[in-house]
Amino acid sequence: MTTPGWALEVARDDLTRTSLVEADVPEPGDGEAVLRVDRVGVTANNVTYAVLGDALRYWRFFPAGEGSGRVPLWGFAEVLASRADGVEPGQRVYGYLPPASHLLVRPERAGAHGFRDGSPHRAALPAVYNSYLLTSGDPAHEPEREDLQVLYRPLFFTSFLLADQLAEQDAGVVVLSSASSKTAYGTAFLLRGGGAEVVGLTSPRNVDFTASLGCYDRVLPYDDVPALAAAPTAYVDLAGSTPLRRALHDHLGADLLLDLVVGVTHQDASPAGDLPGPRPTVFFAPDRVAARTADWGREGLDRRFGEAWRRFAPAAEGWVDVTVSSGPEALRDVWLEVLAGSSDPRTGHVVQL
Template sequence: MDATALPDGWNLVVGRTDLSTAQLVAAPVPELRDGEALLRVDRVGLTANNVTYAALGDSFRYWEFFPTRAGWGIVPLWGFAEVVASRVDGIEPGSRLYGYLPSGSHLLVRPGRVDERGFRDANPHRATLPTPYNAYTLTTSDLAYEADREDLQILYRPLFWTSFMLADWLVDNSFLGARTVVLSSASSKTAYGAAFLLQGQGCEVVGLTSRRNVDFTESLGCYDQVLAYEDATSLSPSQPALYADFAGDEALTATLRTHLGDALVHHVVVGVTNQQPGPAGTLDDTGPGMFFAPDQMRKRVAEWGREGLNRRFADAWRRFAPVVEGWVDVVHSHGPSALEKVWHEVQSGQTAPRTGHVVVL
């Protein structure tokens, strides 16, 4: 549908078996009932992380957050929304929230556990989905919020949560005995966020990337060594290594396994930038397993409390944000048609590593 013909409500849907297929479709603005609030999606980011959500949409249940018609999915995005109507005490129209949003114009939520920080969406279809994705945070009480850095928060905060929890998990587990951590897709935002946090933690950090991105990745200064994928066999097999796999590239994994042999003490899949779902598994064995940030978050909430975790994250974010401002070129676009265009660009892998897309809706 032509964006100029869209009514007030709309969604961008993508083919669940062909992520390169996308359509703008009309979606009636929901009617409000008691206990509900209506959010207008205002400003969102679109990165390779969102493509990962789509690639893992079935196995990790990402498609279930914002249901749509059979065969299609609404890709979750992170960003800011405004409360335009509310029948919930403590949720006032005009409030600004950060959270997990649909690729569309509106989101109907049923706020639960409302307090001064925000709320969790208690809609029944989200009850068994990972709770961190159900939280909506008011900007007025967000420890990490800075009004002049909204774009950075949109682009990096969800990725940096994964970076933060991955780095925390590695340190918490003494790197599983490794003395070198190898990160693929080292030019990606999540990978270099983790590398930034691992500096000075007592383990060598090596980044693998495409040859065209070597210079950019080296310029970040957060890796001890950067190698092109073709040069991965120059890694030393003389000391134990852990492979944090952000690429999901089976050929690269096979090369590293053959080259490092017994020196490869663990292989954990963090992302799938090649858009092929990674292996199932746990983080308790030495074979491949998916790293799922909410698992480590739950552990730390139990140990530190929610406020303790949020304070530590905010401290890390405030160290990272001023640095990363020099690493990204924010590109703004406007409207539903722009969102569709950016989806195609990011999904096809055409976005340069320095580019960060923010779409104002």
């Protein structure tokens, strides 16, 4: 293991400030394994992890230097070396990875389907992010659709949980901001035809693309909030825009039943002050996982998600143009592009490391 390792770090108080730092390639101790990070996706979801890194503890998964953070990514890795029972070099896993060349893990509960990382610094963090699935034991894994899985699976799992929660609301209208984002239209895909009108709000330049997906009953530009009818409404905030939130609260008033914060792609999370209607609440996917695991069992949850994924994946293939780039510098460039919100909504960024 003589090849130098590396990591991409961002300044936690200014996500546009990045640095590629050298990092030692770890040697596994007893009960540990080293993963070589292979292929990752970068989406608006990763921006959310960074913006909420302190509030929701995302920075704790992959510790960095003082004032810096390593933005969590989803993707594939290969076991480079292992001194853990049940984990062998050459195995390929899917899971939560750092923007780095390698990751040291302490596998627990290793079996045919994968393992969880039992590293002490991750013990108190949400379990859903600590699981690593072996591709050989994952019924949802399709080698020819790995890029689609990198880009969509974590987002669609959030969409699946979000749609499940929204189905419990007595709302006649569901409004999703940042409607061109993958999490938003995955949620809309699952909600469409369920009784509530599904409305997408997006920037004027993304209206045509978003409407072309066929997931929404209506797509409106952000400045057309007054076109929303007075009806019991649930608002799903994937944009994080304070002016948009205020416009919706002022327009809908008592008809707004729910203001659920899922993402912050606009990075404008400043307080909106006193608002008519409900207080904004943060949707935290691991909490919904815990609730539904209690209701259905983990196998039941996985089965329901699998059924939803098999419906969604063939449709999603026609909605994304996968762009693959290579290397640490490319990862930094893609991060800055996605952070700036300048990517075309059809573009899906995959980085081969």
